[in-house]
Amino acid sequence: MTNPFEDEQGEYLVLVNEEGQYSLWPAFLDIPLGWTATGPRGDRKTCLSWIDENWTDMRPLSLVRQMEEDARARKARQGA
Numbered sequence: 001m002t003n004p005f006e007d008e009q010g011e012y013l014v015l016v017n018e019e020g021q022y023s024l025w026p027a028f029l030d031i032p033l034g035w036t037a038t039g040p041r042g043d044r045k046t047c048l049s050w051i052d053e054n055w056t057d058m059r060p061l062s063l064v065r066q067m068e069e070d071a072r073a074r075k076a077r078q079g080a
Contacts, residue, residue, distance in 0.1 A: 024044065
């Protein structure tokens with residue numbers, strides 16, 4: 001049996017989780033909890049291209065928020 005995540009002839013979805021991380025997902029499988037379909041539904045190459053073009057910051061959203069909060073705190077300390 002072919003790995004359904006590597007089937008060039010398969011149909012896929014692009015999923016995203018609440019951390020802003022993307023995943024290629026075989027369309028015939030149920031979407032796992034915590035993930036939502038976004039972007040195209042189509043062949044593997046199309047979906048992977050969409051992910052490459054749209055997932056430009058690999059950091060989880062919780063890390064981005066923490067880094068922004070830390071930067072604000074540093075700036076506030078410098079201004080005090």
